[in-house]
Amino acid sequence: MQLEYFQLVDRILDLNTEAKTITVEAQVPKANTIFEGHFPGYPLMPGVLLIESMAQSSGWLLLGLMKFERMPFLAAVKEAKMRGFVSPGELLNIEVKLVHEGSGYAVTDARVKVGGKLRCNATMMFSHIPFPNPDLRGHMDAMAKRIGFPQQVLLQ
Amino acid sequence: MPSTFDQVATIIAETCDIQRDTITPDSHAIDDLGIDSLDFLDIAFAIDKAFGIKLPLEKWTQEVNDGKATTEQYFVLKNLCARIDELVAAKTAGA
Numbered sequence: 134m135q136l137e138y139f140q141l142v143d144r145i146l147d148l149n150t151e152a153k154t155i156t157v158e159a160q161v162p163k164a165n166t167i168f169e170g171h172f173p174g175y176p177l178m179p180g181v182l183l184i185e186s187m188a189q190s191s192g193w194l195l196l197g198l199m200k201f202e203r204m205p206f207l208a209a210v211k212e213a214k215m216r217g218f219v220s221p222g223e224l225l226n227i228e229v230k231l232v233h234e235g236s237g238y239a240v241t242d243a244r245v246k247v248g249g250k251l252r253c254n255a256t257m258m259f260s261h262i263p264f265p266n267p268d269l270r271g272h273m274d275a276m277a278k279r280i281g282f283p284q285q286v287l288l289q
Numbered sequence: 290m291p292s293t294f295d296q297v298a299t300i301i302a303e304t305c306d307i308q309r310d311t312i313t314p315d316s317h318a319i320d321d322l323g324i325d326s327l328d329f330l331d332i333a334f335a336i337d338k339a340f341g342i343k344l345p346l347e348k349w350t351q352e353v354n355d356g357k358a359t360t361e362q363y364f365v366l367k368n369l370c371a372r373i374d375e376l377v378a379a380k381t382a383g384a
Contacts, residue, residue: 208327235337237347238330258330 134159134186136167141186142227145281148197150289153231155194157280159186163222178219183253184210187243190227191257195239196273197286198231204269205239205259213255223247237261293340293370300335301366304328314367319360342376 134141147156161178168176188207195205219225226246233240237260244254264270277284291299294314301318302309305328318324324332333344352358362368 208330233334233337234343235330235333236343236345237350238333240334258334260330 134162136162136165136182139185140189140276141182142189142193142280145193145283146226148194148283148286150198150286153194153198155190155197155229157190157193157227157229159190159225159227161219161221161223161225165221168221176221178221178223180213180215180253183215183219183225183245184213184255186225186227187229187245187253187255188257188259191229191241191243191259193277193280193282194229194231194241195259195261196277197282198234198239199261200287201270201273201277202263203261204264204273205261207257208238208260209258211256211258213253215253217247217250217252219245219247219252225252232256293373294366296339297336297366297370297373300339301332304331304335312366314365314370316366317361318364318366318369320364336373340373340377342373342380344373344376 134143142157142159144158145155146158147154149155167179167182171177171179188210192205224247227243228246229241229243231239232242239259239261241257241259242254243257245252298309298312301307301312301322301324305322305324307322312322316322318329333346337343349358349363353360353363363372
């Protein structure tokens with residue numbers, strides 16, 4: 134997890150295009166300036182960043198399902214629940230399932246677990262459009278390589 | 290069984306917090322009810338789920354942008370409901 138660059142997903146563990154699910158890992162850094170303010174003397178991973186981690190995980194699932202032909206953008210967060218604190222240094226296991234594939238939009242359910250225990254979950258809606266420019270596409274390709282996006286998915 | 294319009298009007302009322310009795314078959318979702326694109330995504334999701342269809346929003350938007358269709362054809366509720374009925378019928382015929 135590179136919070137400075139808003140890169141919250143470290144590794145794709147599994148991407149199943151038939152079940153339309155993805156599982157990723159994200160290591161919360163042990164130290165970061167964010168924790169100095171959130172909160173002084175009691176550092177916690179901010180809920181908005183946990184939501185972002187679920188959004189990015191959902192995004193990788195959608196990119197895989199759409200074979201990198203379109204880019205998803207977060208449109209709405211529904212029913213987000215922060216069920217337990219996440220502390221610096223904890224390893225997040227994020228599971229996402231596609232709930233609905235609409236015309237130009239998609240809905241996912243995402244869950245963040247630590248040590249097998251649910252810490253937060255949300256239902257999220259994304260709009261998706263063709264990649265707006267080659268730079269973004271190139272950036273996403275490089276990122277996909279870095280986090281172990283299973284390239285065979287694109288050949289299916 | 291409620292009509293397509295009744296179902297759609299209830300979805301719009303609940304999704305967008307609009308009083309149900311202000312929604313009529315002649316209401317234009319955008320011009321009269323003030324529904325924006327994000328709220329319409331929510332409505333499309335609810336309609337897709339309720340009717341087991343996939344509203345072709347992108348195709349409709351493209352047709353409007355290209356001047357091949359007017360927003361009234363898709364977003365006046367009686368017309369929207371007619372499209373939903375067509376999609377449901379097509380799905381039933383294909384099943």
